[in-house]
Amino acid sequence: MSIYSEMLSKSVEESGLKLDKIADLIENQIGSKPSKEYLSRLKNGKTSPASNKINDALARILGIDPWDLKTAAYREKVPHEVIKRFQKTS
Numbered sequence: 001m002s003i004y005s006e007m008l009s010k011s012v013e014e015s016g017l018k019l020d021k022i023a024d025l026i027e028n029q030i031g032s033k034p035s036k037e038y039l040s041r042l043k044n045g046k047t048s049p050a051s052n053k054i055n056d057a058l059a060r061i062l063g064i065d066p067w068d069l070k071t072a073a074y075r076e077k078v079p080h081e082v083i084k085r086f087q088k089t090s
Contacts, residue, residue, distance in 0.1 A: 004072035005045035011062040012043055019043075022061055029057040049073030 001009070012022065019036040027033035030053055041047040050058065055073055059066035075083070 001045045002072070002076050004049045004069070004076050005043055007064065007069060007072055008058065008062075009043040011058075011064050015062050017061070022058070025061045026054065026057045029060065030054070049076050 012019070015022075017025075019039045022039060023033050023036055034050075034054060038047070042050055049055070050073065052070060055069045056066050058064075059069045
């Protein structure tokens, strides 16, 4: 499980909210509703991290820092070779 999905899974569990409710709350914030199945795949690491728009909504709903969630998402999306290259130059 990735840092992103671990963070998301833990936050969902701690919130006590069901995925259906989270999907409804996201729809209220951004105007489109992700499916319960999509949210499940996100939290279980079965799909790539969500867009910034959805991550911002998730962070607000779940009470987590949006930058922490987006940073975890970026780390997963960026190819490993690119991360290695950044580490060499810093």
